[in-house]
Amino acid sequence: MSNRQSNELIAEIINLEAILNLPKGTEHFISDLHGEFDAFNHILRNGSGSIRDKVHTLFNQELSAEQMDELCFLIYYPEEKIHSLKRQQELTQQWWYETIEHLLVIVRFSSSKYTRSKVRKALPKTYAYILEELIYQYDETTNKKAYYRQIIKKIIELNEAERFIADLAYLTQRFVIDHLHVIGDIYDRGPHPDKIMDSLMTYHSLDIQWGNHDIIWLGAVSGSKACLANVLRICARYGNLDLLEEAYEIDLHRLRSFSRKTYQENMHFRPKQNPYQQLTTTEKIDAMKMQQAMAIIQEKLEGQVIQRRPEFNMVHRRLLDKIQGNQIVIEGLSYQLINPCFQTINWDDPYQLSAEEELIVNDLLEQFQHSQKLNQHMAFLLEKGSLYLSYNHNLLIHGCMPLNEDGSFQAVTFNDQDYAGKDLLDFFELNIRKAFDRPWQTDDFSTDVIWYLWCGERSSLFGKNAMKTFERYFIKEPSTHIEIKNAYYKLRNDANICQQILLTFGLDQPDAHIINGHTPVKLIKGESPIKADGKMIVIDGGFSRAYQKVTGIAGYTLLYNSFGMQLAAHKPFSDQETAIKNNDDIVSTRQIVDRQVNRLQVRDTTIGLSLLQDTAQLKEQLENHTKFSST
Template sequence: MDKKYLLLLAQKFPTIDSAASEIVNLSAIRSMPKGTEYFFSDIHGEYEAFLHMLKSASGMIKNKIDLTLGKAVSSAEREALAYLIYYPDKQLKRLRDKNGLSDEWRRLTIYRLILVCEAVSAKYTRSRVRKSIPKDMVYILDELLNVTDDVVKEYYYDEIITTILDTGIADRFIKSLCELIQSLAIDKLHIIGDIYDRGPRADIIMDELMKMHDVDIQWGNHDISWMGAASGNLALIANVIRISMRYNNFDVLEDGYGLNLRALAVFAGETYKNDECEIFMPQTLDDNIYDPVDAKLVAKMHKAITVIQLKLEGQLIRRHPEWKLSHRDLFSKVDFANGTITIDGQTHKLLDGNFPTVDPVDPLALTEGENELMTILANSFMHSDRLNTHMRFLYSKGSMYKTINGNLLFHGCIPLDENGKLLSLSIAGEQYSGKAMLDKLDEIANKAYFLQPCEEKSNCADHLWYLWSGARSPLYGKDKMAFFERYFLEDKKLHKENYNAYYHFSEKPEICGKILEMFGLDPQRGHIINGHVPVKIKNGESPVKADGRLFVIDGGISKAYQKATGIAGYTLIYDSHSLNLAEHKPFIAGESEHTPEIHMVERLDRRANISDTDKGRELLLQINDLRDLLDAYRSGDIKEGYKVF
C-alpha cells in the first residue's frame, strides 16, 4: 500500500481505535440485507402516475402493510392506511374536514405506522434511518423504532404515543412517519430513460428525482433531445417545441421552464393566418392548467416549428455526410409547385402543400423571420435557470448505460446487423461499436453541454440529434424516424419504422450472454434491463425475454401508449430475495385502488446481503485499506495522531 495514501487515510482515522471501529462498522453494514432497487422506464412526463409509483413503492408498501397487519386488520383498513402513507396531507385534511381525527384514531394509526416503519427499516443501519427522519423528530422516532424488549415495547409505545397526543404534534408526527416509510421503501432508483415528452410535466418529475437519496439515469432518446436543445442545437430546440405543440404541452415549456413562446405565436399567427393547419391540430391528452392556448393557434405554431425543424434537419444531414442520411432529407426533395414527393419511384400527394416560408430553389434556407425566431427561442433555452438545473442533474446522474449489481442497464439497444454482428458508427473518422460506441457517445454528450462555445461543442451537439433519430443510434434503434412521412403522407406503409436487429437477436439467451460479457458481467447470472419499446401485453407479449436474461420494462406509463399496451407501465423490483415485476393499472387521480399486480420472475438462491453488491465490494476495499493502516500503526511505520501542519 502506498504510504502517501495511508497518511491521507490517517487524517480521517488518526488512532488504532478509530480505524478498528470503522472496520467493525463497515463489516456490519456488509452483513445486512441489500436494499431494494427500483427500475422505471419511459415515464414521458406522466408526473401524477410516476409520483404515485414512488409514493407507493409500486405496491410494495401495501405488501408490507398486508404482511405486517394482515391477520389483525381488515382489508379496508389496510387500504386506508396505505393511502394515508402515500398522501398524508390530503388524507389528514379530508379526515379533519369530516371530523374524523379523534385521539383514538390517531393513537391506533401511529401504532400501526410504527409497525410498518419497523418492517421497511429492518434492512437499514440506524444511521441510514436517522438520516431520513426530520430533524425535530429524530429522537422520538429513533427510540420508537429500536425498542427490542417485547415486554417493555407495548408500555413504552403507549407512554410515548400518549405524550405525542398531549403535546398536540400527533398529525405532524403521523405525516413524518408516512414520509419516512416512503423514503425507506426505495433504497436505490434506476430510471431507464425517457423522462421527457408527451406527458404534461417532466419538470415536476425531475424535481422529485432530485430529492431522491440514490438515483441514476440511463438517457433515452427523448432525454437526449432535451439535452441537445439545452446545448444549443437548433434542430433539437425545434424538436422539443414541436413535440410539446403536438401534445398541447404548454405548461412544461412556459410554466415549468419559463420558455417564452410569444414570438412563435406571433410568427405563426402572421405566417399561417389564412391556413387552417388541419393536420397540425394537437393531440390533447392532458389539459394545460397554467397556459391554456386556443387549439387553432397551437396548430399554426405546430406547423411553423415543424417546417423550421425539417429545414434545420436537412442542413444538419448535409453537414454530416459520414452519417449517410441524405436519403432522409425528404423536405428538399418535395416538388413544391405540385405539392408532391417521389419516394422509391412512386409519387405521393402531400396532405398539406402550403409552405409560404419555403424557397423552392433553396428549400432548406430559413427566412429572415425564421432565423430571428430561432435566435429568440435559443436564447430562451440558454437562459432558463430551471431547465439548466435539470439538465445538469441529468448529466451528473446520467449516462448511456450503467452496470450495477450484475445487471446492465440501457434505454434502447446495442446496434446489430441482420447477422447479429455489432454495427459500427463513424465518429471523427473512427469506427465504434458495442460498449466502445456507448462510451464514446457518453463523452460526446458531455462535451456538447459542458464545453465553451466552439466548433467541437457544436459538432458534439449535432451528434445528439443523431442519437435522437439516427439509424445506428443505440438510443433510437430504428432504421428511420418517419417524421416527414407521418406528418405529410397518407400511405401508412411509409410510416413504418423498422426496429434494429437487436430487438430480434436479444430474445436469444446466447446473444444476451455475449452482450453481458462485453460489459464485464456474468452471462449466466446477469440481466439486461431496457425500456424504449412498449410491451403490448394485450397482444400476448411478455416483458421477460431470453429465458430471463432480458427485461423490457416499458409498459406504457404514457397515456399515448396505453391503448396499444393494455396496461400503464412496469416497475422492476430487485430486493434481497427476488426479482419482481409490478404491472401497473392506468392512474386515476383521487382513487386509491392503484395497487399493481406483482409477479415474481426470479428467486435468488439465498438472501442477498450488501456484501454481494457493488457497494459491498467497495466497502471491502475500504476495509482492506483500513487493515493496512492498522498494520502501519502497529508496526510504527505511521504514528497515531498523525497530522499535517
C-alpha cells in the same frame, strides 16, 4: 500511526464487514414516464406495492381490509389523507394514538435491514431524538412501556401528531425503497415532466439512464437548434405548450405571432387530444399553426446538420429538395404531397431559414439556455444520468445496442475512427457531456452528435433506420411511414446474444440481466416483457396514456430485493384526489423474474464490492502499522 488511529481502523473494519452481511436493499426500476406525474408519483410513494405488502404482512390479523387500505393511503399521502379524514369525521385521541403506533411498527420493520447510522441520517431533524428512541430503544416490557406511551400522548396533546404521522409516513417510503433507477424518457407527451424532475431532485438515492426524449431536451439546452425544433414541435403536437410557458417560463409570443400570420388551419396538425385539460378553440388553433411552423423549421435545421455532417450518412433524409410542385420523389418513386404548409421555403435554397424563422430560433434558444428551472433540471439529468449503467449484475439501458443481423455490433465511423458496442455508447456519452459544457457552440460536432442520437440510424437511443416525421405529415401512403427497427429488437430474444452484450460490459454472472425501456410491450397482443430465458427484461408498459391502448396496461415496474426480482404490471391510475378519497390504489399484478436460493446480502452488490475494496485497504493499513510497531 497512533494507537487511537489504529483503534479507529479496527472499528471501521468491523463496521464495514458487518454491513456486508446485511440484506441487500430494494431497488425500484421505472421507465418511460413521459410526463405522467400522477401515476409516477403514486407508484413512487407506494413502492410499486411494496408498502401494501408490508402492511398486510404486519396487520392482516389485526386490521380489516378497509383499515389496511386506509393505513396504506395514510403512508402514501399523509397530509392529504388526514385532511380528507378530518372532513369526514372528528379524529379522536385514540385514533391518533393507534395510528402512530401502527406507523411505528411499520417503520421499525422497514428499517430493520439498515444500519443505525443510515437510519439516523434519514430521520427528520425535528423529531430525530424521539424517533430514534421509539425505533431503536423500543421495549414492550413494563420497564419502559409508560415512557413510550407518554411520548406519544404528549405529541398528540401538543398538536404535533399530524406532523409526526407525516414524518413516519415519509420514513416508511424512504426505507421501503433503497435505490431508484429511472430507465429513460421522463420527457414529452404527458404534461408534467417538470414535476417528475422536481420530485427526483429530492429523492434519497437514484440514477437515470437517458432516453431519446430526454436527449432532445438536453440537446436543446446544449445548443442544438435541430433538437430545439423537435422539442417545440412535440409540445405543440401534444397540446403541451403550457409546460414551456408556465413551468419553464419560455415566452412563445414571437413564435405564436409568426405562426398565426403565416399558417392556415390544417386539421392534420391539430394537437393530440389532451386528457389532462380541455384546450380552448384558440389554443387548439395556435398549437396547430405552431406545429406547422416548427415542422418546417425542423426540416430545414435537420437538413443543415446532415449537410455539414456527411459522416452521419443521412443525406437520404434531406427531403425538401426532392419536392417538385405537389409531388416528392423518394428513392425513385413519386408521391403526392398532402397537408402542404411550405410557404416559407425558398426553393432555390430550401434549407435556409427565413429571416423571421432565424430570429425565432435564436430567441427560443437563448430562452432555453437562460431558463433557470430548465437548466437546473438538465444539470441534474447530466449529474445523475448516463447512457447505460452496470449495477448489481444488471445492464440498464434505455434503447438498444446497435447490432447487425448476425448479432455482431454495428460499427459507426466518426472522424475516421470506428466505434461499436460499449465503445460507441462511451463515445456518444462523452459528446453529450462536451456539448452541455459548451452551450455557446451551436453547430459544433458534439452538439450535432446529440441530434444524431435522436434520429440517427445507428443511435443506441433511436434504434431504427430512419425517423419518418416528414412522411407521416406530408405523404398519405402508409408504406412510406414504416421505420425499420434495428436487428437488436429481434435478436434480444436470443439468450446467447444477450449474454454476448452483457460480457461486453463485464457482466459474466449467471444472474445478470439487460433491463430495457423504450419500446412498449404489447401485453394486449400476448407479448412478454421477459425475454431470452429471463436475460432480457423490458419495462416500458405504457405509463403514457398515449400508449395504453396499444399495451393494454399502464406501465411496468421492477423490484429487486434480497429475495430476487419481481415484475409489476399496473392498471391505469384514476387521479390523486379520487384515489385518496376512496383508497383507490393502482391495481398491480406481480410476476417473479428471478428467485434467489440464498438471500442476497450487501456483499453481493456493486456497493458491496466497493466496501470490500475499502476493507482490504484498511486491513493493509492496519497490517503495515502492526509491522512498523513491532520493529
